[in-house]
Every structure is written in structure tokens, then in C-alpha cells.
Amino acid sequence: MIKLPENKIFNIIAEIADNENLQVFIIGGYVRDIIMHQTSKDVDIVVLGSGIELANKVSSQIKGKPKVTVFKRFGTAMFKYKNIEYEFVGARKESYSIDSRKPFVEEGTLAEDQNRRDFTVNAMAISLRKDNFGELTDPFGGLQDIKNKIIRTPLEPEITFSDDPLRMLRAVRFATKLNFEINADTFIAIHKNKERINIISKERITEELNKIIHSDKPSKGFKLLEETGLLEIIFPEMYALKGVETIKGQGHKDNFYHTIQVLDNIAEKTDNLWLRWAAVLHDIAKPKTKHFGKEGWTFHNHEFLGAKMVPEIFKKMRLPQNEKMNYVAKLVKLHLRPIALVQDVVTDSAVRRLLFEAGDDINDLMILSEADITSKNEDKIQKYISNYQLVREKLIEVEEKDKLRNWQPPITGEIIIETFNMPPSKNVGIIKEAIKEAILEGIIGNNYEEAYNFMVKEAEKLGFTVQNKQKE
Helix, strand or coil, X not given: CCCCCCCHHHHHHHHHHHHHCCCEEEECHXXXXXXXXXXXXXXXXXXXXXXXXXXXXXXXXXXXXXXXXXXXXXXXXXXXXXXXXXXXXXXXXXXXXXXXXXXXXXXXXXXXXXXXXXXXXXXXXXECCHHHCCCEECCCCHHHHHHHCEECCCCCHHHHHHHCCHHHHHHHHHHHHHCCEECHHHHHHHHHCHHHHHHCCHHHHHHHHHHHHCCCCHHHHHHHHHHHCHHHHHCHHHHCCCCCCEECCEECCCHHHHHHHHHHHHHCCCCCHHHHHHHHHCCCCHHHHCEEECCEEECXXXXXXXXXXXXXHHHHCCXXXXXXXXXXXXXXXXXXXXXXXXXXXXXXXXXXXXXHHHHHHHHHHHHHHHHCCCCCCHHHHHHHHHHHHHHHHHHHHHHHHHCCCCCCCCCCHHHHHHHHCCCCCHHHHHHHHHHHHHHHCCCCCCCHHHHHHHHHHHHHHCCCCCCCCCCC
């Protein structure tokens, strides 16, 4: 018997099941999470009968009658109550064709429903009938697999993954999320069937990848993706980071393992998915910029090429083509800038430029740059950390003084055109750029009066004089 938490919905279901002689079970992830003493916001209910009818009957007995959403095509219904989603479905069995992961579905028994589940830890069921409330049905040893921390398929793994190749990614995701190991036969079957992942839509693949990236220790998931052969298929740009080349006794670091270490470092600081994506992509252009010369191994301008690769990767992986993509591209482009400040004297001018370009994302940029320290030399790490603290202090000091975060120059193109009665032209841009550079270099203050006087002098160099005096 499994002790279930006190739950009004479970009690209502038990009453209905008793009155109508129904077999009703909680199944899947909620059962796993209860056993592992974890919280869950989703409850899957299986009934030997109509899931839609049961959902409507349960909802009708709840004060306020939560709205039931019905998916007739799938024979499922769901409603939300007190921040928990309850999904109801009739027990079913499935069969597949070779070229699709969409199954042919028909009514089935509890055993047949458990057979179609992806992993043993997700195939356990708990009865909600009054006469055996809390009784666990565990035909595949899911309870023991939880104790042994194993991800294993209920049936023959090759059939499981050939039928629904997305389950290969789910195996990696659950192993990562739960910190379990993938059973040897299951692992071999993933590797053998890896090419089948090509029939899965990019959206579904990326959904699983995002969950891996969002986990507590995402490096585990990426190592499994690489070891199973899935990474090379679903994310070849990241796979290309792997490996070390040695010339004349000099080898560069393995940028794949460096990247997933940076990702783990970020995961300890924030659950911001897009900052984690910036960690994944921060060195993505290193394979394309790798060069061996007099300096040894170099990856010159990999940050700029990497920023240009971000839109291509986001489009291919069906990630959002919006401000989130621009945010990731910006962080990839700027990720070396704080490091450059650490290595040199921290000048006001350099800090102003960083504030100007990073804007409100400066704190996230600093988190990424600090996470980029993966040296095994503890003294070197401590030196970088203390220097980064100096940069942070300088950022605060300059920001308070110059107000350059998300800064807009005090002189606009319209002011230049009107002041000198000049047409829109290249000269307007030259004057604007000169004013911006003067402020960032600290030659003039970030205010209208100093910028106006500087503008007049710059315009005179180009042969323009004031025609219309401006007022602040």
C-alpha cells in the first residue's frame, strides 16, 4: 500500500468508483514522485471506461465546478484544481507503424495500459477504489528500479524506442532529472535506434532538450546524449565542440566538456533558461575559428561568429525568433568582454562601453563570464573571482556616476540636422558617433550641454556652422 496525501479529488473519485463499480488508478509520474517524496503538479488518472465521463462527474462534485477541457480525438479530459492538473483517460493499448510515432489506439486493460508506458518508474499504478485504496500495481519492478536508480523500459527496449523514438530523449531527460543511470540494455537500444529520432519533429526534440538544459545538473544529460549518439544527430553544432587536437605537442581544451561545465556553473546560479542557452552557445563557433599558429591554438572572433550563428540555430531548432534569441546572441557576443577587463586595468572607459552595450543584461553577462572559469588551478580561479569582484564594483561606480545602462545619446540625429540645417547624410552619423565616443571615453560628460558644445566643434571640422540655436 502507498500512503497518498490527503486530496479531495482522490476522495471524490473513490466514491464514484465505489458507487459505479469502476476500476480507477493514478498512474505515471505522480506515482513515481510520491514514492520519491517529491511534489508533482500533474496527476494522470486511468479508468477502465470513459475518462471523459469520469472527468465530468468529478468536476460536477467540486464547488465551483472547474472547467473540463476535452480532447475527443485522444479520449482524454482534464481540469485544474488548486494548481494541480488532473488528466483523465480510459485504459488503452497502442500499436505503431514503422514511419510514425503516432499510435493506433484502442480500449485496453490496466495491464495493456502499463505495457505502453515508456519506463518502469512511470508504469506503476495506485488504485483509487475504496476497497483497495492505495494498492500499488507494479508489474515491471518500477519500485525496485527507483531504489536502484535505474531507467529501464517495461518491454523490449528496441521495440519501445522503434515505436516511439522520442522516448530515447525522454530516457536521457529522466536520467538527468532524477540522477539515475540508464540500464545497459536500454542504453544499447538507444544507440542502435538513434537514427529513428529523425522522424520526430524539431519542436518535440527541442522541448525535451530544454528540459535537460533546465535540470539541476544538465551536463549529465549532454554526456548521455553524446554517448548514445543522439547529440550528433539533433545538435551537430554542439557535437562539433568535442575532441582535442594536438599539434607540436600543444593541445587545446575539449570545448564540449568545457561548455557543459559552464552550463552546470550557470545552473547553480539561475534557472533562467535563456541564460543557460547562452552558456550552451557561448563557444559554439570555436570549431569554425580554430587555428594553430605562432601563438599556439587560437579561436579569434569566435564570439562574433557565435552570435551570428545563434539565429540560425534558433530557427533550425524551432526556438523563439524574438527578444529571447536577441538576448542569447548579445550574451554570446559579449561573453569575453568582462574577461578582458579582468586581464587589464579596469578603466572607466572600458566599463562605460560594456554598460552601453550590455544594458540591463549586464548582470546576466557577469554571471555567464564568471561561469566561464573552468580552470583546475584553484589559485587561478581565486584570482579571477577577486578580479571579477573588482569589475562588479567598478560597474556600480561608473553606472551611478554616468547613468549609461540602456543609454541614449543626449544629442539625436534630428537635433544635428536642425542645428546645422543639413540634409540627412553620412555627416550626421559621423557627428553622432563622435559624440558617443567622446562620452564613452570620458572626454565629455553624459549631458546635453557638454554634448552640444562638442557637436558644434565636430561640425565645424566638417565645414558646418550653427544655423538654428537649440534649447535643451
